[in-house]
Amino acid sequence: MSTYALERGFLNRLLASVTTVALLFTLTSCTSQQSQSNNSAVASSNTKANPAEAKTRVLRVGFISSESKLPIGPEGWALKKGTLTPALKSLGITEVKFFPFVGGPSLNEALVSDQLDMGLYGDTPALVGRAAGLPTRLINQTRVGQNAWLVTKKNGPRSVAQLKGTKIGVAKGTYPHRYLMGLLDNKGLTKNVNVVQISSADAKAALERGDIAAYPFAMGTGPMLVAQGFPVIDQAKDHQGLVGTGVSVVTENLLSRYPQLPQKWNQIRQQALQDIKASPEEFYQFAAQASGSVPLVIVKESYPLDLYPTEPFTPQGLKLLNSTKQFLADQKLLKSDFDIKDWQISNP
Template sequence: MEMTSNHKKKRVLKGLTGILFLTFFLIGIIGCSNDSQTTAAQSSAQKGSSDSSVLRIGYVGSSKDNIPTGVEGWAIQKKLLQQELKKKGIEKFEFHAFPNGPPLNEAIAAGELDIGILGDTPAIVGKSNGLKTKLISQTSINSNVWLITPKNGVKSVEELKGKTVATQLGSYMYRYLIGLLKEKGLDKDVKIVNMLASDAEAALERKDIAAYAFPTNSGPLIKSKGFPVIDEAKDHPELLGSSVVVITDDYLSKYPDLPKIWNDVRKQALEDLLKNPEGFYQFQSEQVGYPVEVMKDSLPLDNLKLDPLSEEGIKLLEGTKKFLVEEEFAKKDFNLKDWIAK
């Protein structure tokens, strides 16, 4: 599917908002109907949402132990977060993996999650389009993107003119790709298709696409296999991403001090892992299943800040929000300060 010029913007905006609108509509009718097609998963989610002793955390990616990675994962595997939240009456912790941010947003809209860990682009789009969330923190900042081509493929971004590239629709990599093509004057001359990162290596091998914008973890892994990198987000600081933690307004109303507890535990976990970086990267490697060097390339320690919302991180969020609003990917602007959980 081609997504260029104004048509591209409308298609993307429709894609990012349509699912949310439909989900909100379905939520409204589930409560006043006896639809026999309501699934057991939906019933379970609704039951869980009424039980405030259960905390349902969604995250992007996959891991061996079905927990998030990064600082938050370090805190969870050491039981630091669970110990503190149990003092507040939260007894059960559920972790749900998603391939990328938009379906995680959909789960939040459906009342199936209480906290989400996802990229800044889908989080901002979700908030702009009506998701009732508050921002707790940034898990990491300056997330890189690797624009990778088939072996013996194009040698530069300029050579992508008239060709097809891919990434995950609605992701921070998508925002980078759109920004890069616009910067190069190619935003009307390159076809962008939606593709999961897990499918991209095979597509590059077959030369189905001229390039793929890879996220952390998979980007350095594919690079290590000899696929050429023709551009990186780190060469365009304004196009770097970040990962954020959001909480639903409903769950926050039940546990108003949860953001502070979360951030205090995160700081404790970060201070701990900085004393043992090799152990941290080994944890990352074991959870994701990629070599340690790939994990180091994906998440430099400098990207982890003790402040849950550092000045540098907030600047990134403001830049991302401005871009999304101007490009009409975000439905409406909002004050970032109003989004932050107090």
């Protein structure tokens, strides 16, 4: 069976799983141990108070991270500076809790099972989830132009062409996965490599053992490994249309109770971004600490300030989002088709 067929089969099973979960309101049995830990943490936070009170007063937000306690961007900055929660009190929200997830598929599962109200994650898993029937609405694009670094094992391939006949790892359903798929397609290598599922947390060890020849790493980890001497043979930023975007989605259930949330959230985010641009060094200190004491040079390479758009949606961002959706549709990796405009909150 070809690599393309294997990948398509994997994501089709993922989509079917998400749809089943949506119908049954239960988590799928294939959730990773990390995902279960994340979901347990969310559930635990909701049982500390009256369940009804938790649902109406606590805003539960998931984001993607392997190390960070807060999202690296205006949202995390606003919470750290103490401006996020007070600005939401007029809506009846008295607390905001952020929960880290290692990947988009597990965050989708938490949204489906009503363990999260919002998600901040990559465009690829958000699109896959929406196409599978996940009841979310798009309220902004958090990042536009997310880079990915294709890192190889030491003394391994020195070019993309040399990946022919090798095994490449990837966290499937993530924006680096979309980048890798697009790169292999552009180079005519889709059927000539073996792409296997490996979590980002296990990827470095897999490279060191020689289990895989390459792996596309996301922001933070990619530059860190390059600094440690791992070769990088390609980057998403060098290919038009292959950089990722980040999105914020809200469940339709929450939106029905807080219809003003998207507008208020984006106002808070815009003010936080203005503060960040006025104090960039302070922001990078925060980002380094939140990332687990990552060196400043790595943080600055991973999170350039121009990564964060000042408006909820920009022409460039929407073009990239539509391009990613079209690619996934062309590869038959979306359960159904939909119009981005119908997913967006108008005038958020």
